Amino acid sequence: xxxxxxxxxxxxxxxxxxxxxxxxxxxxxxxxxxxxxxxxxxxxxxxxxxxxxxxxxxxxxxxxxxxxxxxxxxxxxxxxxxxxxxxxxxxxxxxxxxxxxxxxxxxxxxxxxxxxxxxxxxxxxxxxxxxxxxxxxxxxxxxxxxxxxxxxxxxxxxxxxxxxxxxxxxxxxxxxxxxxxxxxxxxxxxxxxxxxxxxxxxxxxxxxxxxxxxxxxxxxxx
Numbered sequence: 360x361x362x363x364x365x366x367x368x369x370x371x372x373x374x375x376x377x378x379x380x381x382x383x384x385x386x387x388x389x390x391x392x393x394x395x396x397x398x399x400x401x402x403x404x405x406x407x408x409x410x411x412x413x414x415x416x417x418x419x420x421x422x423x424x425x426x427x428x429x430x431x432x433x434x435x436x437x438x439x440x441x442x443x444x445x446x447x448x449x450x451x452x453x454x455x456x457x458x459x460x461x462x463x464x465x466x467x468x469x470x471x472x473x474x475x476x477x478x479x480x481x482x483x484x485x486x487x488x489x490x491x492x493x494x495x496x497x498x499x500x501x502x503x504x505x506x507x508x509x510x511x512x513x514x515x516x517x518x519x520x521x522x523x524x525x526x527x528x529x530x531x532x533x534x535x536x537x538x539x540x541x542x543x544x545x546x547x548x549x550x551x552x553x554x555x556x557x558x559x560x561x562x563x564x565x566x567x568x569x570x571x572x573x574x575x576x577x578x579x580x581x
Contacts, residue, residue: 420450472563493527506538
C-alpha cells in the first residue's frame, strides 16, 4: 500500500480532468485505486477493533466511484479529484454516523467523524438527546481532541421549540453533527498514516455511539 501513488494520481487528474487523459492513464488509476482499497480494508479492520458495530463491512460498503454524476451539475468535469472512505454501521448508504477519510491533493484532506446532512427526524432526535443528556454530549465532543466541531451549516438562532436558557443550547443550532481535522500531504503519504488515523478516530468513538443511538431512536419513533 502506497498512498503516495494515490496522491500523485489525484494531483495529475485534477490538472487533466478529461476522458482522453483518464483513458490513457487507466493502468495508473487502477494501481492507485488498489492502494486506496487496501488502505480502506485495513482502516475497517482497525476501526472494528474498538467499534464492533463496523465488523463485517467490506471496502465496497465504504468507498465511492470516481465517476461524477453530471446529470444535475453545471460542472461537467467527468471525474472526482478525491478519494474517500466512509466507514459506518451498515455502510455508506445507511443513515448512520461514522468515520470518513478524504484525500484531495488540490483541495482539502481531512478526517471527519459524525453525521453529515442528517434527515430532519434525526436532527430532532439529536436535539432531544442534547436536551436530556447535554453534559454527556458536550463531554463526547470535548473528547475529540485535535478535531473541530463544524458550525458552517448551523442556524444563526436557537430553533423554535428549544429553550435558549438550556446549558448546552448552542448545540441545538447544529444541522450537521461532525468534527473535522485537517491533514497535510506529509501526514497522508507517511508510512504511519493508518496508525495515526486509527488513533485519532478512536477519540471520536463515544461521539459516534451517541449519534448512532439517536439515529436508531429516530428510525423507531419518528
